[in-house]
Amino acid sequence: MYIKKILWAIALIGLVVAAIFAYSIYNVMLSPNTKFANDEAFIYVATDAEYNDVRSQLEPLLKDMDAFDALASRKKYTNYLKAGKYVIKNGMSNNDIINSIRSNNLPIKVSFNNQETLEKLAGRIANQIEADSLSLITAMYDSAFFQKSGFSEQTALGMYIPNSYECFWNTSAEQFRERMLKEYNRFWNDNRMAKAKAIGLSRDEIMTMASIVHEESKQAIEQPRIAGVYMNRIRIGMPLQADPTLKFAAYQLPEYQNTIIKRVLNKHKEIESPYNTYKNTGLPPGLIAMPDISAINAVLNYEKHKYLYFAADAKKLGYHKFAKTLAQHNVNARAYQRYLSSQGINR
Incomplete structure (x- = not known):
């Protein structure tokens, strides 16, 4: 009888210990461990991050950091980090959090509009992915890439079609560049290539003309007429x-750095540059800015007409008046010049 009592006591103690152990395991692994008010929070794990870098982001989000550390160590997460952007949802347990930041790298939307230079594009992209602007600029100007892809410093900006693209936050500079080349080739489908061939211009020339058209007018409705x-x-x-x-050519000169040309003058027409399209016939050697898709399509689908001239419309700013003769163009141009003078815009 005495032995049975001892056995029962041992069994009860074992049950209590097991219950305590199970409860502690539950607390460490399965009980909610978030303390933020929003529905979800995000952390960013850099490519070269160490566990302490991740921990510093998690600490403000979790109630019991020690319990998380213990489970992270047990599941070997501390030694096997994976770069990316990860979500932590309100009410997640430590186990759920570790599973999420180990295997649920979230895609992000990277977007850019009409950037004037590769440097400005790199700065915009660097604010959205892990790669910094210096590494992006280096990748964008890589001579080996130019040789492989057929681009040059003058035409490279045309490879980046302004849009939104889905990728991962931890995308490297080289991966971003390769992705944009892939998107560029996808953009230039059989239909667009056939139109370019019919026009008699290469892809680079289409992009160069589109950059001029886009700088002339942001109004998609009149871009095909300007292209025409x-x-x-x-x-x-x-x-x-x-x-x-002319503005582009001027901005390459030291005296025009950090200035804005609001009015093109005769002196600008004398600038010696392959981009001076008053002195040189044909298209310049490359883009003057990043064109919008509407401008590219405007060139490919340019309006067939007999206009040879256009001038900004002083009565409808942002739009233009078109003319078939130089005499009519001069009338339109003088009207706009008078408007600029009335506004005190002299340079």
């Missing part, structure tokens, strides 16, 4: 005489 003017000028061997190319 330039196509007419090219067809008869007339210089493009595109004011945005």
